[in-house]
Amino acid sequence: MGRCHPARRRQRRLAAMKTIHRPWPADFTGRPTVTVCINDRDERFAPCCGRHGGAEIAAALKDAVAQRGLDVDVQTIRCLGLCAKGPNARVAPSGSLYQAMSPADVPALIDELISDLNSAKV
C-alpha cells in the first residue's frame, strides 16, 4: 500500500458514499451487472480505487449477492475513468454510479438495486 493520494484524503474528509442514480431501462430483461474498479497503481499522479478498498468492495458485493440469492453479476475492472472520485462501482444497464465507496456501503447499494429491479417489474 502506498501513501494515500491528497485528492483521496480530501475526499475522505468530505464525504460518505455519493450516488448518481439513473433510471432503470424499462425494456431490460437480462441480468444486471455491478462492476467494481480494483485498479492498483502508483498514486503520484492520480488516486486509484485498488489502494482504497476496491477489491474488498468487490468481495463484499459478491458475498451480499450470494447471501440474498440475487441474480446479479459482480465484475471487476481496472478503470471506470473516475479515478479521483473512487472507489467506484457502476451498475449496468442503468449506469448508476457509486463513488467514494467502502465495504460498509455495499448493503445500501444492494438495497437500491433491488428497489430498482422491483420498480422495473411493476
Next chain:
Amino acid sequence: MVAVLAKLAQPFPRDVFLKEMVSRIDGRRHSDYPMVKAIAAGTATREQIGYLGVLFYHFTKVTPQVLSTIHSRCDDRHVRRRIMDTLIDEDTELRCGSKGHDELALDFATRFTGLTEDEVENFPVPQPIRDMVAYRFKVAREMPVTVALGNSGIASESHAPEMCRLISDGLRQHYGVKDEDQESWIVHIDGDEDHSETAFRVVLDKVTTPEDQAKMLWCIDEYLFHWGNFWKECEKGRIKLRK
C-alpha cells in the same frame, strides 16, 4: 473532402455559433449509426465487431501523436497544460485507465478477435481509416490550435460517451464480453462525460474571428464525414476471427 471552407464576413454571435456547431452534429452522432445501434441490439455480427475493434485500435493509436503535435504548436501555457493532461490520459496509465488508451483498444481487438497483437498491428488498414488518420494529422499541423482541439473535442468526443455506453452494454448483454475485456469502451462512458461541455466552452471562448469560426465549422463537417465512413467501413466486417 466534402465540405467547402466558407468565408464569413462577420463573426457569429456566441449563441448562433453554438447552434451552427450543434446543427452540424445532429443526426451524425456516433450513436446515430446503424453499426452502433446493431451492437446495442445484439444484431451486429462478431466479424463486424471484431473489425470495429481492429479499426478502432488503428484510429486510437495515433491520438497521442496528434495531441503532441497540437501541444508543440500551442503558445498558451494554460491550454498547453490541458493538452498535456489529456496526453497523459491517452498515452499512459498514470491518470486514467489501467494502460494507455491505445493499449486498451489493442486489448479489446485481440481478445475479441483472437488475433495476436502483431496481427492486429499489421492488419491492412482500409482507405477510409487511412484518410481519417491523415485528416487528423492535417488538422493538428495546419489549423489554429483551438480549432484543432475543438475538432476532436466537439466533432467526436462530445458524443462519444453515449456511443461507448451503447457498445459496452451490447457487448456485455449479447456477446458475453466481460467488463475487464472491454475497458477501452467503459473508461470513456462516465470519464468523458464532462468533455462535451468543456470542449464547447473553450471553442466558444476562443474561436471568435470569422476566419477561425469558418475553419471550426469546416472541421466539424469534415471530421463527421470521416466518422461516417468509419462506421460504414465497420459494417463490412472484413476480418477472419480466431475465436
